Amino acid sequence: xxxxxLGIDFPSDNSLTDIKVTSVKQPQSSCPFRDAKQxxxxxxxxxxxxxxxxxxxxxxxxxxxxxxxxxxxEKERTADYTTTTEQIKKIL
Numbered sequence: 001x002x003x004x005x006l007g008i009d010f011p012s013d014n015s016l017t018d019i020k021v022t023s024v025k026q027p028q029s030s031c032p033f034r035d036a037k038q039x040x041x042x043x044x045x046x047x048x049x050x051x052x053x054x055x056x057x058x059x060x061x062x063x064x065x066x067x068x069x070x071x072x073x074e075k076e077r078t079a080d081y082t083t084t085t086e087q088i089k090k091i092l
Contacts, residue, residue, distance in 0.1 A: 008045050016075065017046040024053045024068055039080040040088070047073040 010017045022028040033039045051069045056062075 015046070016044075017048050017072075019048045019050070021050045021052065024051050027051075033080060036083075039083045041079060042075055043078040044075055045078070046075045047071075047078060049073065 007018070008016065009019045018032075020028065032043060038044070049069075049071045050067055051071075052065045052067050055064045055066065057064065
């Protein structure tokens with residue numbers, strides 16, 4: 001039912017969760033916000049974030065991914081921190 005190419009990985013009403021996977025050495029900085037309303041009020045869906053440490057083994061041409069952390073971010077907490085704390089305070 002879900003497709004990362006179409007957006008949210010688990011789009012059902014029960015889960016409404018997107019999965020993000022990123023490296024501990026070079027975290028992704030992709031911005032999933034489509035408009036200013038989402039930056040202030042949140043995305044409207046949850047995030048499941050996996051962080052990994054990659055180790056290449058050139059001798060046998062393999063790679064090991066050690067998952068170092070996993071976090072679940074509830075949809076109510078997905079607003080942009082900088083926008084909602086610093087910039088709105090300046091405006092007020």
